[in-house]
Amino acid sequence: MSRFNQRFLAGLDAAADRTGVPALAMGEVRRRHLRWLPIVALALAIGGWIWGMAAPQMVHFAYAVMSLGFAIGAFLPIFGPIKPWGAAKLVDEYDRQVRLRAFLYGYASVTFTAYAGIWLLVGLALLDRWTTLDLINQMRNFAHLLFVLYLAVPTLQASWATQPVEED
Amino acid sequence: MPQIHNRIALFRTERGMSRRALAEAAGVNPQTIGYLERGDYSPSLELGMKIAEVFEVPVELVFSFTPFESVASALRRAAE
Numbered sequence: 001m002s003r004f005n006q007r008f009l010a011g012l013d014a015a016a017d018r019t020g021v022p023a024l025a026m027g028e029v030r031r032r033h034l035r036w037l038p039i040v041a042l043a044l045a046i047g048g049w050i051w052g053m054a055a056p057q058m059v060h061f062a063y064a065v066m067s068l069g070f071a072i073g074a075f076l077p078i079f080g081p082i083k084p085w086g087a088a089k090l091v092d093e094y095d096r097q098v099r100l101r102a103f104l105y106g107y108a109s110v111t112f113t114a115y116a117g118i119w120l121l122v123g124l125a126l127l128d129r130w131t132t133l134d135l136i137n138q139m140r141n142f143a144h145l146l147f148v149l150y151l152a153v154p155t156l157q158a159s160w161a162t163q164p165v166e167e168d
Numbered sequence: 169m170p171q172i173h174n175r176i177a178l179f180r181t182e183r184g185m186s187r188r189a190l191a192e193a194a195g196v197n198p199q200t201i202g203y204l205e206r207g208d209y210s211p212s213l214e215l216g217m218k219i220a221e222v223f224e225v226p227v228e229l230v231f232s233f234t235p236f237e238s239v240a241s242a243l244r245r246a247a248e
Contacts, residue, residue, distance in 0.1 A: 092196040093212050094203055165202030167187075 024078065033164050034080045037072055038156035044069030045148035052141045053124065059137045066144045073151035080155035081162065098162060102154035109153045110146055117142050172210040174231050176201065178239065179223045193222040 001009075016022055023029055045066045052062030077084060082102050083095045091099075121142060125135050180190055180201075187205075191198040194215060203209040204219075211219070211231075220227040237245075 090195075090197055092200050093215060094196065094200040094209050097209070162203070162208065163206075165199045165206065167198065 029079060031081050031083070032079060033159040033162070034076060034155055035159045038076055038080075038152040038159065041069040041072040041076065041148055041152045042156070044072070045145050045152075049141050049145045053138060056128075056130070056134050056137075059134075059141065063137075063141055063144065066141060066148065069148050070144060070151070073148045076151055076155040081158045082154055098158050099154075101161065102158040105157040106150055106154035110149050113149055114146055117145070169210070170233050171207065172216075172231050172233065173207070173235050174204060175236050176219060176230060177205045179225070179230060180205075183223070190219070190222060194218045 020029075048062040048065035048069065051065065052059040055062075082099050083089070083091045085099075121135070121138055124130070125138075130138065176190070179185075180187070187198040187201040191201045194201075195218065196215065200209070204211055216231050217227055220230045223230060
């Protein structure tokens with residue numbers, strides 16, 4: 001291989017490394033305690049959901065606000081303190097315990113919200129005489145809320161339940 | 169669940185061992201050693217025995233249900 005090609009390919013490798021994608025793929029991302037980002041994601045999702053129900057004519061704008069919360073929530077499992085199943089880096093008994101507790105909180109919140117939310121939607125649809133399209137839009141927003149809960153609550157629990165340890 | 173006290177930091181300092189070195193020897197992450205030292209986490213029997221094995225001492229010298237005597241008071245008592 002010519003020297004030019006070697007330098008060119010090395011430059012491409014370095015550029016790819018700078019994007020952070022190879023580190024993500026190798027599971028070498030530095031995990032942090034994210035205490036406030038899940039709250040922001042949840043506030044956007046819950047706020048958007050309530051706004052969409054209170055003002056059915058604004059349901060699509062409310063969905064956009066919820067999507068912003070979802071976009072933030074999508075990054076929480078990648079950079080938060082919970083190591084995923086099948087992670088490339090060592091997952092020890094402490095990590096497994098943190099993950100177990102965090103997902104217990106996550107699943108409990110999703111289950112409770114789903115149960116309460118379905119009855120709330122049915123009740124409001126009857127009281128407010130929603131059309132079929134209104135009900136479909138509200139159900140779509142509610143499903144979006146459940147996704148955000150699933151993404152954000154485990155990271156929120158793990159980030160507040162443990163304190164970061166400094167490296168020695 | 170009763171809290172398990174430990175002397176990991178003491179043994180580690182005595183042997184001039186970093187958290188990373190102890191973690192590698194015990195097969196866990198360095199952060200886990202930090203959580204153990206801070207008392208935020210009670211280890212499994214397997215991890216407790218592995219750590220005691222690294223320090224080459226019986227497990228009851230490293231872990232206890234009752235708080236360990238501080239080094240200062242142990243030295244004071246020995247001097248009396």
